[in-house]
Amino acid sequence: DGGITQSPKYLFRKEGQNVTLSCEQNLNHDAMYWYRQDPGQGLRLIYYSQIVNDFQKGDIAEGYSVSREKKESFPLTVTSAQKNPTAFYLCASSIVLGYEQYFGPGTRLTVT
């Protein structure tokens, strides 16, 4: 059963805490991405990784960090520096950069 998994589906945190969102894929894709989606809006790119041990900032990287130690995994940490962390976070992957992206089911993060 191939695909992209994100966990957990819902996550609640107190303001000031860092939180890490998981993203795993078994599609053997080189490229992985993190997006943020706010209500009634499109997707905005946070970070992307073209290959293991490499990642680049997207349009809204401030307050976020990532790592890509394994091809299958691309965790996203939402730090306390992110001013508006409550959002729906989507992870995606593609065989390489420039090809269609496939999305995970998302994690809804609520920070109070």
Added chain:
Amino acid sequence: GESVGLHLPTLSVQEGDNSIINCAYSNSASDYFIWYKQESGKGPQFIIDIRSNMDKRQGQRVTVLLNKTVKHLSLQIAATQPGDSAVYFCAEMKRFRGNEKLTFGTGTRLTIIP
């Protein structure tokens, strides 16, 4: 500036009728476009894509049309069904510092009327 936008934020269609969702883009250098479907609380699902060297591409019940002259993209869904109710996004692939990334529009909510 460069943008990907949608003409209509909401669209209601009678079940069984055809749906047409439109999208405008502003970067004539974009060479790849994707349509995604997103159901409530789920991640976007790839529907169909088209490259700039084509003006039409068909899938199962869906057709994407690309008009490069007016920088317009449309998604046609034939014989819409209740399961087609979702938000539809167009996405534009454009080069950025040598790496291609997708830019998404804000989406059109399609509602199917029984």
